Amino acid sequence: MTAPATTTDPETRLDRDDHEALRLWLRLFTCTTMIERVVDSTLRRDFASTLPRFDLLAQLFRSPDGLRMGELSARILTTGGNVTSLVAALEREGLVKRRPAPDDGRATLVRLTAAGRRHFTTMARAHERLIAGLFDGLSATERRALHAALGTLKQRFRPSRDTR
Amino acid sequence: MTAPATTTDPETRLDRDDHEALRLWLRLFTCTTMIERVVDSTLRRDFASTLPRFDLLAQLFRSPDGLRMGELSARILTTGGNVTSLVAALEREGLVKRRPAPDDGRATLVRLTAAGRRHFTTMARAHERLIAGLFDGLSATERRALHAALGTLKQRFRPSRDTR
DNA sequence: CCGATTTACTTGATATTTGAAGCAAATGGC
DNA sequence: GCCATTTGCTTCAAATATCAAGTAAATCGG
Numbered sequence: 001m002t003a004p005a006t007t008t009d010p011e012t013r014l015d016r017d018d019h020e021a022l023r024l025w026l027r028l029f030t031c032t033t034m035i036e037r038v039v040d041s042t043l044r045r046d047f048a049s050t051l052p053r054f055d056l057l058a059q060l061f062r063s064p065d066g067l068r069m070g071e072l073s074a075r076i077l078t079t080g081g082n083v084t085s086l087v088a089a090l091e092r093e094g095l096v097k098r099r100p101a102p103d104d105g106r107a108t109l110v111r112l113t114a115a116g117r118r119h120f121t122t123m124a125r126a127h128e129r130l131i132a133g134l135f136d137g138l139s140a141t142e143r144r145a146l147h148a149a150l151g152t153l154k155q156r157f158r159p160s161r162d163t164r
Numbered sequence: 165m166t167a168p169a170t171t172t173d174p175e176t177r178l179d180r181d182d183h184e185a186l187r188l189w190l191r192l193f194t195c196t197t198m199i200e201r202v203v204d205s206t207l208r209r210d211f212a213s214t215l216p217r218f219d220l221l222a223q224l225f226r227s228p229d230g231l232r233m234g235e236l237s238a239r240i241l242t243t244g245g246n247v248t249s250l251v252a253a254l255e256r257e258g259l260v261k262r263r264p265a266p267d268d269g270r271a272t273l274v275r276l277t278a279a280g281r282r283h284f285t286t287m288a289r290a291h292e293r294l295i296a297g298l299f300d301g302l303s304a305t306e307r308r309a310l311h312a313a314l315g316t317l318k319q320r321f322r323p324s325r326d327t328r
Numbered sequence: 329c330c331g332a333t334t335t336a337c338t339t340g341a342t343a344t345t346t347g348a349a350g351c352a353a354a355t356g357g358c
Numbered sequence: 359g360c361c362a363t364t365t366g367c368t369t370c371a372a373a374t375a376t377c378a379a380g381t382a383a384a385t386c387g388g
Contacts, residue, residue: 021296024307025199027314032196033241034321035189052344070366077197082345084368106353106366132185137320138313143188145309149302150191156301157198216374233337246375248338270336270383 035134042130047123052076054127056086057112057120060096066111068101095119199298206294211287216240218291220250221276221284224260230275232265259283 040051055076060067067075073083087110090096095116101107112120138146204215219240224231231239237247251274254260259280265271276284302310 019292020307021299022292024299024311024314025295027311027318028192028196029200030241031314031317032192034318036193037241038321050344068366069368077194077201079346080367081347081369085344088368101366104354104366108367128183128186131189134320135185135188135317138316142309142313142316143184145306146313147188147191149306149310149313150188150195152302152306153195153299154191154198156298157195157202214374234335243376244337245339245377249374252338265336268336268384272337 035131038134039127039130043123043127046126047119049123052078052082052086053090054120054123056083056090057095057116058124060110060112061117061120061124064111066109068107068109070107072110090116199295202298203291203294207287207291210290211283213287216242216246216250217254218284218287220247220254221259221280222288224274224276225281225284225288228275230273232271232273234271236274254280 036051043049043051043054056072059072059075069080069083069087072087073080076083087096087098091098094113097111097113097116098108099111101109135143200215207213207215207218220236223236223239233244233247233251236251237244240247251260251262255262258277261275261277261280262272263275265273299307
């Protein structure tokens, strides 16, 4: 027979690590989902908007020169079809403007309108306060640690390129 | 006029904190969404399942005596209607069994079937390996810090009660 | 015990998201 | 330059999720 199971034989250890990672992921998922729900329902109630819409506007706000549809979908981590419908809705409301990219006949450049900028700024202020409130139970140390650990985690997915 | 703006006057400080919390939230959201996508597409490909289904089965696996519909929806953070349809589908596939709660005529108790337990165990093994792989870039210290910070964060939402 | 209220769940209409198929412009090899 | 392939976006059907309304059982106050 093989060695008697001690508390640190390789098999057991691996299992333990797996479980630990799983618990970590579960917690990450739960926290994010809970916050997401609070945020989304607040945006709905106060601004007749949603988190995906806010996210999209935020990306555009950061890119005054506009973004292509594809770039948008990559940044907000959603499908192209979804971006099409989000942008279409925002355009109907006059918050966003689409126009053909000058350098590529297939591409579309999306930009915030003046109204869109105003609207986003208002929302963003309320949004920041809400988020700050949700996170204010964390100590400065915890925040730093969280930020750093998530930064490391993100590397795994974004083999290179920008920060966010 | 008021005092000249130093780098630490209360207003500026508040703004800075708000922004910092926002960046933290953005990162949390991004990481979670990225992992979610990997996990979900893996579950789809390898097991013709999805993350919500996995989550639901996981809850039942932990509660051998079964759970009520309401308890399930609270745990997986989704609406009652959604749980009804998830459970209905899983029951059609024979992974789950519904029966009236003995002590309350309105309530339904959901339980894993033997097949459901087998199926979940298989999925869970693969799932754990995947997750462990995604998190293996984190040092032991980072994992602990992450787990702890998320624990603190969770308190904010679950004023009392169990851990997860 | 009775009616009013609350609780647990289901139903069905609506909204959102995905994923695959389609179209048009750009690119690359020849 | 021309055809094949790739890229950027849109469309539409199917899958999911939400929300509000409905049903039925339990609880509560008399």
